[in-house]
Amino acid sequence: AxxxxxxxxxxxxxxxxTVTLSCTYDTSESDYYLFWYKQPPSRQMILVIRxxxxxxxxxxxxxxxxxxxxxxxxxxxxxxxxxxxDAAMYFxxxxxxxxxxxxTGTRLQVFP
Amino acid sequence: NAGVTQTPKFQVLKTGQSMTxxxxxxxxxxxxxxxxxxxxxxxxxxxxxxxxxxTDQGEVPNGYNVSRSTTEDFPLRLLSAAPSQxxxxxxxxxxxxxxxxxxxxxxxxxxxxxx
Numbered sequence: 001a002x003x004x005x006x007x008x009x010x011x012x013x014x015x016x017x018t019v020t021l022s023c024t025y026d027t028s029e030s031d032y033y034l035f036w037y038k039q040p041p042s043r044q045m046i047l048v049i050r051x052x053x054x055x056x057x058x059x060x061x062x063x064x065x066x067x068x069x070x071x072x073x074x075x076x077x078x079x080x081x082x083x084x085x086d087a088a089m090y091f092x093x094x095x096x097x098x099x100x101x102x103x104t105g106t107r108l109q110v111f112p
Numbered sequence: 113n114a115g116v117t118q119t120p121k122f123q124v125l126k127t128g129q130s131m132t133x134x135x136x137x138x139x140x141x142x143x144x145x146x147x148x149x150x151x152x153x154x155x156x157x158x159x160x161x162x163x164x165x166x167t168d169q170g171e172v173p174n175g176y177n178v179s180r181s182t183t184e185d186f187p188l189r190l191l192s193a194a195p196s197q198x199x200x201x202x203x204x205x206x207x208x209x210x211x212x213x214x215x216x217x218x219x220x221x222x223x224x225x226x227x
Contacts, residue, residue, distance in 0.1 A: 101171065
């Protein structure tokens with residue numbers, strides 16, 4: 001079964017600093033996609049970033065970037081210049097699952 | 113283009129009552145799904161559909177029914193509500209049945225309390 005581990009239930013960061021959220025996964029596939037989703041206090045789940053496994057270049061979206069290490073099956077999310085609005089739950093669902101499942105996520109707190 | 117619309121946003125039921133949570137999307141998405149979110153449990157998949165007329169069970173299907181008669185709508189039915197079904201419910205959709213490589217669009221959630 002495809003699984004994912006977000007080993008940090010909670011993280012905190014000072015405003016304007018950088019924080020990295022970790023995600024490791026398990027898959028037997030060679031071609032797949034990875035995602036980070038964000039759920040702020042408003043509850044609305046939104047996509048942060050997507051990575052295609054066959055692409056060696058790490059995906060970036062403004063202040064958000066990933067460190068994708070395919071051999072290690074690691075997919076961490078780096079948030080640069082953290083803002084108060086980045087405070088949220090972050091989810092990294094496992095790849096290639098017929099039933100797309102979200103785990104318990106990582107809660108990020110941002111302090112002014 | 114409204115995206116994924118869930119109604120109602122809040123609902124209080126008594127044990128044994130029935131109700132339907134509505135989910136509609138206007139993006140012509142093939143894949144739709146229902147999740148419930150409980151404190152400390154993340155999001156758990158209840159049911160999903162890869163197209164009109166096709167539904168399948170997720171992790172926690174017991175106590176819930178779904179149908180997909182149109183591409184746009186995917187209602188979730190609670191036939192006899194129980195306090196254990198108190199949760200926040202999310203509907204999500206994506207463009208094709210190959211949801212493993214596509215972005216999921218989420219509704220804003222329904223807070224359900226069963227007394």
